[in-house]
Amino acid sequence: MHREMTVKNHRIPSIWYKQTSNLSAGRTLNPSMIVMHYTTGWNGEGSRDWLMGAAGGTSNKGSSAHVVIDRDGTAWQIAPFDRVAWHAGPSRYGDLQSLNDHAIGIEFVNSGPLSPDGNDQWIDPYGHRRSKDELDAAGGFIQASHPRVGGLVYAWPNYTKAQLDTGHAILKALTDQYPISAIVSHEEIDTRGWKTDPGPAFPMDSFRTLLGDRNPAPRVKSVTASRLNIRKGPGIDYARIDPPGALERNTTVKILSADDDWRLVEVSDGPLNGVRGWVHGAYLG
Structure with a gap:
């Protein structure tokens, strides 16, 4: 396990720190969520420098995060936890929108799908x-x-043990310091329908346990329609996920998040176990 970490003045003193150029000017973040990402790359220092923008010697002017965690467990903090960084993009979780204004962003060095x-x-x-x-x-x-x-x-x-140990230590410090009520994937909150990070190789549940009683158990529902279309995003304009295209009556699903009348669900039994997508909430009971 990585050394114990603490937060002081919105920084973790025991890890490297240099501030990214890509922050919202004059905006204070009061974090209530943490969003988990992968970097879509193999090079930790390169990913860090890219997310730092001009401060990292790169041309990036559109994205940032708060912490980057390399595959050997090295962590770099590139934004104070009370500043709005640019990692969530168009996003929604429950009644919250534009989650950059609510969430700390953690980037794990990982290429994503090949x-x-x-x-x-x-x-x-x-x-x-x-x-x-x-x-x-x-x-x-x-x-x-x-x-x-x-x-x-x-x-x-896979994410390495060193990465995950460092990640757990950092999130433990954050959940001890701030009123964090949700730890989510970028995929769960993305409203564009194409983000997948941190992906199926990432052990999200092991991080959510850090919330203790603040982490409500996912609601479990069953499909009440004879066939319920499952889509890539919250609305009929999004393509169906094919296969399976639709879920059969009585399929058991866990509700992960909501967007108006739509629900992001994960099938929790049968041959489709683990399939995720959006369905209309009127047909769950």
């Missing part, structure tokens, strides 16, 4: 091919489909 090339290799988001041996040497991976990425089975690199 596509199969048909020749026993995997293609990362930058077009680089990685062999199974290379991915195994980097910590291994799982294979999983995801409707927001496409119709294939993708490789999702």
Whole structure:
């Protein structure tokens, strides 16, 4: 386990600190949530510098976060926890919108999904091919489909133990210091329908346990319609997730979040166990 951490003056004194240029001027953050992300990259220092914008010597003017955690467990804080950083984008969780104004953003160095090339290799988001041996040497991976990425089975690199230990220590410090009521994935809050981070290889539940009694158990419902369309976003304008396209009557789902009449759900039994998508809440009971 990583050394114990504490928050003082909205910083963690025991980790590296330098402030990103990409912050909302004059805006104070009173954090009530934490959003978990992956960096879509392999290079920790490169990801850190990109999210720091001009302060990191890069041209990025559109994104930032509060903390970046490398694969060896090194952590860099790049924004005070009382400043609004740019990590959530168009987003909603329950009645809250524009979650940059409510949430601390934590970035874990991870490439995200790699596509199969048909020749026993995997293609990362930058077009680089990685062999199974290379991915195994980097910590291994799982294979999983995801409707927001496409119709294939993708490789999702594992997060390292060192990363997760550091992440737990940081989130423990944050949940001790601030009235955090929710720890969520970027996918859960994204209203555009294409974000997938931190992905199926990330152990979200192990972080949510840090909330203790503040972490309500997911509501469990059953599908009441004969077939209920499951979509990539909260509305009929979003494409159906295919397969399965629709959920059969009596399918058991966990409600993860809401957007007006729509519910982000995860199937919790049967052959579709683990499938996530948006359904209309009127057909859950």
